[in-house]
Amino acid sequence: MIFNNEVKEVIDMHLHIDGCYEDDGADVLNGFDEYIEKGPFRAVCIAALPSGKKGKANRDPSNNIMAAFCKMANPKVYAFGGLTYPDYPQDPDKLGDMELDIQYKELMEIGFDGIKMLEGKPNLYKYVGNRLDSDMFDKFFAEAEKNGTHILMHACDPIQFWTEEYATPEYIAKGWSYVSGDYPTKEELYSQIENVLKKHPKLIITFAHFYFMADELERLGDIFDRYENVGVDITPGGEMYLSFNEDRDKSRAFFSKYSERIMLGTDGCFPKCMRAMEWLADRTYRYITTDDTFKGFDDKYQTGLLLEKTAQENILSKNFLRKVGESPREINKEALKRYIEKYKHLIKDEKAISLIEEYSKKFF
Ligand SMILES: [Zn+2]
Numbered sequence: 001m002i003f004n005n006e007v008k009e010v011i012d013m014h015l016h017i018d019g020c021y022e023d024d025g026a027d028v029l030n031g032f033d034e035y036i037e038k039g040p041f042r043a044v045c046i047a048a049l050p051s052g053k054k055g056k057a058n059r060d061p062s063n064n065i066m067a068a069f070c071k072m073a074n075p076k077v078y079a080f081g082g083l084t085y086p087d088y089p090q091d092p093d094k095l096g097d098m099e100l101d102i103q104y105k106e107l108m109e110i111g112f113d114g115i116k117m118l119e120g121k122p123n124l125y126k127y128v129g130n131r132l133d134s135d136m137f138d139k140f141f142a143e144a145e146k147n148g149t150h151i152l153m154h155a156c157d158p159i160q161f162w163t164e165e166y167a168t169p170e171y172i173a174k175g176w177s178y179v180s181g182d183y184p185t186k187e188e189l190y191s192q193i194e195n196v197l198k199k200h201p202k203l204i205i206t207f208a209h210f211y212f213m214a215d216e217l218e219r220l221g222d223i224f225d226r227y228e229n230v231g232v233d234i235t236p237g238g239e240m241y242l243s244f245n246e247d248r249d250k251s252r253a254f255f256s257k258y259s260e261r262i263m264l265g266t267d268g269c270f271p272k273c274m275r276a277m278e279w280l281a282d283r284t285y286r287y288i289t290t291d292d293t294f295k296g297f298d299d300k301y302q303t304g305l306l307l308e309k310t311a312q313e314n315i316l317s318k319n320f321l322r323k324v325g326e327s328p329r330e331i332n333k334e335a336l337k338r339y340i341e342k343y344k345h346l347i348k349d350e351k352a353i354s355l356i357e358e359y360s361k362k363f364f
Pocket residue numbers: 014016047208267
């Protein structure tokens with residue numbers, strides 16, 4: 001049973017919509033309703049991924065559009081929009097009216113609550129083909145910093161993905177191996193992001209999956225100490241929880257000290273597998289709010305941190321509300337219409353196109 005402890009206000013700030021928008025007759029508009037009803041969710045947040053899914057080099061701005069429609073259909077849904085790229089690799093000089101700061105303005109005008117970036121994940125990084133600290137991104141980061149826009153960024157991946165042990169055909173097929181194929185190293189990505197933060201020290205940015213530093217808490221604490229608006233989410237990566245569990249006292253001290261920097265997310269995805277989503281929400285929530293010992297990731301037992309009430313509240317909802325907003329922003333229909341007109345030529349999936357037409361009739 002999910003959330004069987006003292007009921008608290010929770011926001012799952014890291015959900016996705018896959019490129020397929022139907023699931024057993026349930027359409028994407030109400031895709032997360034069943035999930036929201038399972039727990040004390042004040043809200044959920046969809047991180048749109050228009051620039052690449054599951055390591056494939058596909059582009060699909062429909063993901064932003066669907067997330068915007070979801071916001072219109074459900075007042076408990078926040079959404080972070082993503083940047084899209086007309087070419088892979090992207091020649092920055094050919095972006096034209098899709099320069100990233102222009103896209104950012106368009107998304108904020110539509111009423112997105114922040115920006116999601118997957119561009120720091122090694123496979124998408126390679127497709128996009130531009131350094132994160134390069135000029136192509138710089139105006140966008142500058143604007144986001146100036147306006148206090150929250151960015152959720154996936155940067156790096158578990159270190160195992162760079163080891164020979166993971167270079168099996170199975171993992172390579174899943175996009176879980178960076179041993180060969182000209183991928184940046186984990187440290188290379190960290191150093192580019194450090195350059196971005198040096199240049200934009202007030203950037204409000206949350207790194208997904210604990211910034212893949214669950215086994216380097218001192219290092220992460222040092223980044224937190226230097227950049228006041230940097231945070232992480234506890235969206236699994238099971239490997240994170242195995243690291244936390246190695247020294248529970250140390251992990252608990254870290255979570256307590258930096259509770260204002262940490263947010264809860266699960267990576268649940270529509271079309272949904274309710275059992276998996278409940279399991280993920282249950283494990284992350286219990287980890288923060290109880291000292292239960294339970295079967296967690298990789299079938300290993302772990303013991304929850306049972307943080308103090310204030311720290312729990314910070315992680316479960318307050319940080320999100322403070323950094324992103326007390327309620328989801330409203331969708332500006334005219335701005336969304338303009339976005340659809342401008343970007344629909346990049347959408348290849350017939351079903352996505354017809355659904356967008358259907359929802360346009362419904363909402364406009
Ligand atoms: Zn994710």
